Amino acid sequence: MAFEKQTFWEDISTANTIGIAGHIRPDGDCVGSTLGLAAYIRDNYGKEPEVFLEEVPVAFSFIEGAERVVTGYPSREPFDLFIALDCGDDGRLGKAMNYVKSAKKTYCIDHHATSNGFLENNLVLPDSAATAQIIYTLCEDSKIRKGAAEALYLGIVHDTGVFKHSCTTRETMEVAGALLDHGVSSSRIIDGTFYEKTYLQNQILGRCLMESVLCLDGKVIFSSIDRKIINLYGLGPSDTEGIIDQLRVTKGVEVAILIRELTPRSWRVSMRSCEIVDVSKICSMFGGGGHVRAAGATMSGSRRDVINNLLAEIEKQLTAEE
Ligand code: 5GP
Ligand code: MN
Helix, strand or coil: CECCHHHHHHHHHHCCCEEEECCCCCCHHHHHHHHHHHHHHHHHHCCCCEEECCCCCHHHCCCCCHHHCECCCCCCCCCCEEEEECCCCHHHHHHHHHHHHHCCEEEEEECCCCCCCCCCEEEECCCCCCHHHHHHHHCCHHHCCHHHHHHHHHHHHHHCCCCCCCCCCHHHHHHHHHHHCCCCCHHHHHHHHHHCCCHHHHHHHHHHHHCCEEECCCCEEEEEECHHHHHHHCCCHHHHCCHHHHHHCCCCCCEEEEEEEEECCEEEEEEEECCCCCHHHHHHHCCCEECCCEEEEEEECCHHHHHHHHHHHHHHHHHHHC
């Protein structure tokens, strides 16, 4: 069904119970868009949506409402309204799909090119840099308070890599500027949640850079983190954030690949590209998805199988371009 802004807000104002969830392994945009929308509803509609996330990474715990996030997906009475943010298919929503199945009304608001319109009402804008940016455009600027503004700014900062990825547009900068007017401290969010790294995160970044390999005449850079390393350092999912971005800016590189072993022979894949290769197309072929320049998937096989499969697809796209 087509998304209508007016109906969306009417549905929010008439619902007695509202649930909001983002994708599994939440990132800045996932946390920022869910908590930003929840804060806006709390501030303007006098009701408290329940926000469900797998976890809130420690660096984001100061965002308003983070302490009330429900983890573990407990069973709940069916929601009048359930909103899925920043994810475009049931696999990405994970266990929150149970709330969707029983909810009276459902909405999906997302910006992934591979989003498949899986809910009743879907607003998918692949040209938006972040789901948080879409949420801002649905809200009335004068009704946004500082807590909601900080959350939305967090989402935009993270999905644009601090306004440097190609998804950053004039609208992105204008939305971010408007959010600053609501009292957001940009340095707290940019330094505190994006650039600041723990000693452990820096160590693993250094290790991944040192062990990286160049392939396809230096157009592809690849690095991996296996279970041995994960256990040795006690790494959590957010400890490897940002490594892929550092790999991508290697001179001459078009595609960066980072793979992390989840269970034996199962790998979490992150891909980034600069100008040519559509990595969402490649990740979709292996059951994942994402954006043209940033995508992910979960793949099985040995490390060598995974890299060979990905390189073959990258090579096809690079050759087609020549
Ligand atoms: P990351 O590499 O940071 O995990 O993900 C890059 C982008 O691709 C993010 O926008 C993320 O939401 C998306 N993405 C990552 N993994 C998957 C996946 O398995 N399926 C889908 N549909 N999107 C993914
Ligand atoms: Mn996003």
